[in-house]
Amino acid sequence: MKFIHWAWSIILLSLIGCGSPVPSGMYLTMSVSTYDVAVATALNGEPNTFLSSDNGSMTGSMPLNKFIHAGENEIAFELTPVDTGDDGLEPSLLATLEITLKGEYVDTQAPGERTIFSRELTSEEADTLITGETVTIIQSFTVDKTSLETIKTNAD
Secondary structure (H helix, E strand, O other), X not given: OHHHHHHHHHHHHHHHOOOOOOOOOEEEEEEEEEEOEEEEEEEOXXXXXXXXXXXXXXXXXXXXXXXXXXXXXXXEEEEEEOOOOOOOOOOEEXXXXXXEEOOOOOOOOOOOOOEEEEEEOOHHHHHHHHOOOOEEEEEEEEEOHHHHHHHHHHHO
């Protein structure tokens, strides 16, 4: 009986050690910039406070390697209007997921050449926010380790 318990423990530890599907020295970097909207960001159903803000204006960027898994992933942005007191409500969002390599810089206002997705508000979404309603944007993306390894190899 102890052998079975020990064997299951080793299997569990080996699965935990599998890690991110993103090769070392490569990052899937999420950038979020907003204006006149509060944003609550969740990755695969888990809230992410670093890429969230309730003050109406933010810019943040972080690697998502430890939060994603191979295959389908989902990021959700729940937007709520916040009048920052300037020239009326002009809500905006720029959310970009891009592949970066060690040593590269991320421009949170301009997507790079290896962009997985870049999402701005549609005019309908902006109008909905202007009327005071909440907007939820759900963006799905696929992570394929083999494709990422190819990109890294070609970039070297």
